[in-house]
Amino acid sequence: MSSTIALHPISRRALLGGLAASSALAVLHPFSTRAAANQAHLRIMETTDLHVHVFPYDYYADKPNDTLGLARTASIIDQIRAEATNAILVDNGDFLQGNPMGDYIAYKRGMKAGDVHPIIAAMNVLGYDCGTLGNHEFNYGLDFMLNVLNGANFPVVCANLTKGALAATPRQDALFLKPYIILDRKLKDGTGQEHPIRIGLIGFVPPQIMTWDAKNLEGKANARDIVKAAEAWVPQMREEGADIVVALSHSGIGQEAYAENLENASVPLAAIEGIDAIVTGHSHLDFPGPKFEGLAGVDNAKGLISGKPGVMGGFWGSHLGLIDLLLERDGNAWRVIGSTSEARPIYRREEKKVIAEVGDKTEVLAAAKKDHEATLAYVRTPVGKTSAPLYSYFALVADDPSVQIVSQAQTWYIRDMLKDTEHRDLPVLSAAAPFKAGGRGGAEYYTDVPAGDIAIKNVADLYLYPNTVQAVVITGEQVRNWLEMSAGIFNQVAPGSSDAVLINADFPSYNFDVIDGVTYEIDLSQPARFDKDGNLVNPQANRIRDLQFDGKAIDPAQKFVVATNNYRAGGGGHFPEIAADKVVFVAPDTNRDVIVRYIVEQGTINPSADSNWKFTPLEGTSVLFDSSPKARQLLSEVKAVTIEDAGDGADGFARFRIRL
CATH class of the missing domain: 3.90.780.10 (5'-Nucleotidase, C-terminal domain)
Structure with missing residues (x-):
């Protein structure tokens, strides 16, 4: 990322105005208001580590919970889209397992051909542009996972999950999913003129799945080192005309130095030439945030990972991760000249109380209502x-x-x-x-x-x-x-x-x-x-x-x-x-x-x-x-x-x- 404008992250309060009311006017992000004729604002919205939490409901306690649920996260997506001239929505993995609804579907209801899993049904409502896999996608077996993915109306990519043994080079790997996609989109610049852009999205899962889910994967799959896979595939994305590349990294923000098969590899991954921005997860934290102060390779104040814009959007739908890019068109190419990052929460704490910032998006609730009710009956037995x-x-x-x-x-x-x-x-x-x-x-x-x-x-x-x-x-x-x-x-x-x-x-x-x-x-x-x-x-x-x-x-x-x-x-x-x-x-x-x-x-x-x-x-x-x-x-x-x-x-x- 060259010629970067140093900008501090925009505060949530400055952008939040009227969030809870559907009729409220959106406050445009400064990139949308200040973009010139050859500049455009692109917002990347991220969910991560949803773990089947569609409803704001704790099935273990058998009561509502205002700190979680895609229905809550979803209710702010339209508002957040409206703050930006151009936006895409991605999911960073770990959506398939993690609460009793996931177990009910896997062990009781099952997945017949043509069935749509409730988490996928809920995600389909929201117009995701792409997703990737997390390690918990494998907990119920490969066949179950692939059957679930068939119901998604958005692509799911993973560049380091291979069929059988690793090939001599990453580009020779036989992969279960496409390693990446390139979206052909139109961006509106500061004057309202539209220009073409090719947005590359590439996904990664921790190689530790081969240990954690050996019973489901041994002899059937393998996982390549995240950084090595990226070093092979990102240049090909550029060769195919990707103007910008966003890494969907289901991997935490860990050490700066590269080591083979890191579980938390997002810092060395972001350092790879050709990657412009990175969405992260797996660690159930929010970045930028206080947990990442002083970490090598990370600028917590500016939301940068190895100098690239990055975000981690909490877990269970607690936050929506946002990366805002100011792009400049140079001839027929785009480059990043500025960025801000934010993990925007769906609730706040006042003293000992949890206060919901938003209500439910009813279309998301409706998509999973039948399975939610069946799960309640299941867990109460x-x-x-x-x-x-x-x-x-x-x-x-x-x-x-x-x-x-x-x-x-x-x-x-x-x-x-x-x-x-x-x-x-x-x-x-x-x-x-x-x-x-x-x-x-x-x-x-x-x-x-x-x-x-x-x-x-x-x-x-x-x-x-x-x-x-x-x-x-x-x-x-x-x-x-x-x-x-x-x-x-x-x-x-x-x-x-x-x-x-x-x-x-x-x-x-x-x-x-x-x-x-x-x-x-x-x-x-x-x-x-x-x-x-x-x-x-x-x-x-x-x-x-x-x-x-x-x-x-x-x-x-x-x-x-x-x-x-x-x-x-x-x-x-x-x-x-x-x-x-x-x-x-x-x-x-x-x-x-x-x-x-x-x-x-x-x-x-x-x-x-x-x-x-x-x-x-x-x-x-x-x-x-x-x-x-x-x-x-x-x-x-x-x-x-x-x-x-x-x-x-x-x-x-x-x-x-x-x-x-």
Whole structure:
């Protein structure tokens, strides 16, 4: 991008005026008002990580939710189009899985030839120009995904998903989808004159799909390195006459330096010559935004990634990503001379309240109404009872009932599956993590199932993903390192310090595995042995103390079966030495199905936590963590640690103190 005009991003308030009223006049973006005769304003609108959220509804809590839903995002699209002289709309992937509606369609309703998936039906209403794939598109299998894509009235592209083995060069790859498309459009310049433009759109998916969905992809597909694929295809797009090229990168904004097969490759991808702008996703964040301050290769103030305009539009429809380009026509060619970026939200927070900025687009609701109602009936179906409440408010600081029941079900299942195998005499442990533990999901993002009837929606709430059960055989020493990796979620705490922040916000809760069947302490005074990517950074550190099996110190050489899921067993989360070569059992059943079957067989479950782990005492030391305000009613239920109310946190959270 040459001769770039340095412009600060336009504030949302400056452009928002009258957004909630359909009759309100749009406020034109400055590029549209100041474009000259040979200049044009092009707006790129992005949705990303929708995860089947059409309605503003939380199926797990079984109640409306103003922070999500394509119907809400859609209601601002017409207004946002009207702020620009020229605009296109793209989706950046992860639309097919992620809530019970996705599971209902995949597992209950099914997809017959000619059927249109509700998320696709909703997207078809909005006039998308193009989409790409995310990693969760593969969770239900290739055939299911391709059948769903047949219902889209917009093209879906992916340049690095291959049929079978990788070819000698990317351009020789046999791809499932077109690597890119080139849109032939007319742009109105500053005087209203129309000029032709060719807009190239190319898509990418994380190569880690081959690990995360090996059961669906192994022997059928492969995934090429994102940057290498782009280096091959972008020049061809230019050769075919693309005036500008926009990368649809279902990949996060991570490190600046290139490394092969990066999961979060958007910074080196944006640096490729010939790419003019990049829409990103996968990380469930909004860019520009405070999470990206100071990141190498990123200009958060100007919304630039490797010097190119970029955006990340949140998740579940929480934001619409906007890139505004000021283009200048030089002869018959266009070039970018200015840009702004913004992730525009569908809601705001005022103190502890969520305030909707917009209403629903009724046409989008209508497109998915029948399946929404069928999903409600599906998730409300009882499967058994629980004798105690299931909640995850304290899942990151104490042994927890929502994690306990998952481990009980996994252990029950794997013992039965291995009873007639060579591994029948090995002790069975179980690894499980809390999926809903606040964080980026907000102060309401917790599991909370009261005692009494337990329904499918509750099981889906306990276990968000359609993972399948797997078992690995590892040593006692590898069990220890598994736990050392999990303990990386905690910040190091100086003994005697007051009110240190306990949780490392960059460590995802789904990588905080609790291993049931052993007992142990976590010493917060020690540094983490591994970083969040599984690299050994402090070899002498030992956060895991007093690790015992059957009441005795664990034997480093003893072998154990550990029940887990396909994501972790395949190397997901970068846990040391946990990879496909350790797998001894691959189940045909999802973890959720196993939990349902366990509850059905038990009739009434007892999910009370057994307090098999705790923090090592540190005299005179206290730490703080945030949870839902609802957690205040359950403080007395936590046995392994003493927790007290410490007031209010940010963004609707409550703050709590643990005296170690």
